[in-house]
């Protein structure tokens with residue numbers, strides 16, 4: 148729908164001399180034409196991804212005949228031959244060197260399979276997007292490669308006939324009709340001997356068949372056949388500015404977007420890593436480990452076909468976009484230091500109520516609405532008000548404390564000076580003490596961070612549950628992308644956009660790769676009768 152209307156807008160703008168009548172005629176003609184045949188070349192490419200084709204590839208590669216596709220084995224060689232036959236059928240050019248699809252790299256008969264779809268733009272055709280998957284598996288398994296059932300055929304339907312099938316379908320979709328522009332060249336690679344220690348991708352990055360400097364991004368597809376709970380793991384989003392946005396953009400264009408689990412760890416556990424080590428931005432898609440991983444039970448009958456189809460479509464539109472855009476982000480060297488532990492720290496780094504007060508309280512009692520201090524830190528508001536471990540806090544600003552989350556939010560949203568009514572442990576006497584809370588009072592109930600890797604969004608670093616933001620459903624780790632429909636420009640204008648005092652603020656957040664509106668009604672604080 149939006150695609151069609153934008154097509155129309157562009158076309159009508161491009162005809163400056165038409166009269167109003169002609170424009171209306173044009174609109175009528177073009178919409179009826181589009182209604183009759185609404186598919187753009189990209190839509191056609193996406194529609195060409197078919198479950199039946201994915202099934203055929205996996206059933207072939209993961210059949211007992213190929214005996215687990217161990218690198219260098221007869222079955223492994225037969226798997227390579229099947230891939231070459233498919234690439235020839237699709238009409239792709241060989242790119243293994245010397246006019247061959249294969250790049251051989253061991254006397255044991257290991258060989259990568261490579262083909263290229265040449266770019267259509269004279270300026271960008273020397274730049275490359277690499278889309279790869281390993282096609283080998285562990286054969287009959289060894290002590291080192293099998294997690295059980297040594298000597299039995301390990302078909303590796305998920306690991307990684309699934310990724311190989313997806314890459315074949317992407318190649319066919321992008322090359323298919325010949326109607327689809329792809330300005331950069333795209334290198335499709337099927338790695339061998341991944342299971343023996345990423346040997347194929349390591350060999351290729353040491354003996355590349357195109358200049359490594361010409362690669363703008365490398366996509367790795369390894370184990371994508373077991374989509375569960377709609378959850379797709381995406382590694383590598385930190386290796387280039389805007390890569391998360393790229394993945395989200397194409398995920399949200401799917402009929403049913405998936406939950407993208409952006410994982411910041413980058414381990415040498417698959418073929419993206421040799422590219423990452425060469426300072427190339429990478430994305431690695433994966434649907435997670437399972438009970439049949441590196442065991443004989445990893446068979447085609449357990450593949451989640453609909454999930455694999457959706458992931459393949461995501462790959463088609465994402466790689467088409469990457470191949471076509473004028474600029475691709477450069478490598479972010481700091482990605483090497485941004486682990487999952489770092490991500491978790493960042494996404495929960497906002498000031499919390501215990502920090503502002505300078506005291507911790509008993510969490511079990513808190514569930515009953517009782518705030519009893521378990522610790523008071525030196526030189527904090529609590530310390531300066533002479534609060535002690537064991538004290539119970541009864542009223543804050545004259546209002547009874549009955550709910551711990553409500554209390555936490557009131558600590559964060561209170562002005563700097565507020566009175567607290569306390570009772571010391573085992574004492575009857577009540578005391579009023581004055582707290583001098585540091586920092587500014589929060590108004591909406593969340594904090595955020597600007598992230599240089601994500602210029603299209605800011606990262607929510609913490610939300611107070613009982614605050615307006617918390618009640619509206621905002622969560623830590625959400626990415627705010629628009630405020631009242633206005634996009635975030637490097638976070639710089641967010642404070643201004645949030646300074647609105649009345650009405651409702653509507654945020655669009657990206658949570659796990661999907662967009663969600665959050666409506667924040669702004670109500671004057673209780674007791675505040677000012678207009």
Ligand SMILES: [Zn+2]
Nearest residue numbers: 306307342441
């Ligand atoms: Zn494996």
